[in-house]
Amino acid sequence: MTEQSTDALPQYVRRIFRDAIRLNARWTPAAGTSVPTVRFRNLVVSLTGVCALVLAYKNEPLPTMIFDELWSAIDMQHIKLKAELATDPSYATAAKCLDTLVQGRRVTENTKVH
Numbered sequence: 001m002t003e004q005s006t007d008a009l010p011q012y013v014r015r016i017f018r019d020a021i022r023l024n025a026r027w028t029p030a031a032g033t034s035v036p037t038v039r040f041r042n043l044v045v046s047l048t049g050v051c052a053l054v055l056a057y058k059n060e061p062l063p064t065m066i067f068d069e070l071w072s073a074i075d076m077q078h079i080k081l082k083a084e085l086a087t088d089p090s091y092a093t094a095a096k097c098l099d100t101l102v103q104g105r106r107v108t109e110n111t112k113v114h
């Protein structure tokens with residue numbers, strides 16, 4: 001389990017998390033393509049890496065705009081994630097939900113018959 005910080009979630013982390021949600025919504029997995037990445041300081045970080053970074057901070061409530069974007073990205077196949085997010089609309093829960101969506105897309109792409 002990720003150790004949680006007592007510090008407030010910095011604005012730049014909030015921004016890259018929002019960007020990660022948007023990238024995931026636009027990402028169409030295809031053979032030979034990798035998971036989208038975002039720039040974080042001098043690094044290139046995968047969507048899963050962004051989720052891990054957000055999990056390191058305490059549970060702060062999600063702003064409505066970010067909640068709505070993630071809510072819209074959760075399909076019927078992952079309806080349990082909507083229940084989790086509705087019960088606990090925090091950055092930590094949102095990070096877990098986004099990571100599950102990313103991992104699900106990876107698995108789907110890797111199991112397609114080419």
